[in-house]
Amino acid sequence: MKRIIKIITLLVAVSALWIGLLQTSVLPHSYTWLLPMYSIVSLGCYGLLMVGVGLMRFPTCPHEAVLLQQDVVEAKEFLKQRGVDVSGSD
């Protein structure tokens, strides 16, 4: 099943549940009316939280840049001896 159909199915199911709630009034009506709002806000919060956590835990590797520089020096040395032109942009 295409992803979009899955998502739409989920949305339809949730709305059906909500309409059901509205009609049976197990919860007070005023509260049920606000539920979609709450869910959208919490979805947004979840997204922001995930991005925030991702940013805070963003894995960095400054040491790798140093290692790469050493590799570059080594490679240039080797290649120059064998007649490969490695001059230019430094």
Place this chain on the structure above:
Amino acid sequence: MEDDGNDKGKNKYSIIVPTYNERLNIALLVYLVFKHLRDVDFEIIVVDDGSPDGTQEIVEQLQNVYGEDRILLRPRAKKLGLGTAYIHGLKHASGNFVVIMDADLSHHPKYLPSFIKKQLETGASIVTGTRYVKGGGVHGWNLMRKLTSRGANVLAQTLLWPGVSDLTGSFRLYKKWVLEDVISSCVSKGYVFQMEMIVRASRKGYLIEEVPITFVDRVYGSSKLGGSEIVEYLKGLAYLLVTT
């Protein structure tokens, strides 16, 4: 036809490297590949799109050092884009496995052995390099770049549920026939292409394994992906939502 490399000794890896104005990087990359892949049968296929900086001259010099059978230059006349560069390279690949990597040294050849090892251990159809797990990482990105990357990832993970942690990374090892199968069903261009490849492969049920890689932003040369990356990304996401 489908040689999955159960017999370890017979495996050959074709490393496809698309280049555009990478004269220095390609030389450094080739040296590092030879340094880190010692007991492995491999070839490097350089697909150069008529770089004006003379990348092809350098590749010819490298052929003199390492041999024309190890370094294959398969150029195209003009800049035709990354997606088709892979397809072009793939046509000339003689290995039963294919590695795709960038020339700009953001994909360090020292990780090649771990890709190969992972594949042999798991029999995976695809091994993909991921920056977002323990042992992986990125260097040289500013806050904005990190933010977009995280945002894009959260969006794609929630909507597409692909089962892979790094969707846009393009350092990957494929069984050759799997790559041929997946690439023929991909239509996206540029940045989205990598994401489409891995999402389609995952939907087709291929076993995908991950290995951590570190990613150092390019030091030499300049970026070829410009401008409206975010818009393109969102369009690509929408496209994948309705087609996969």
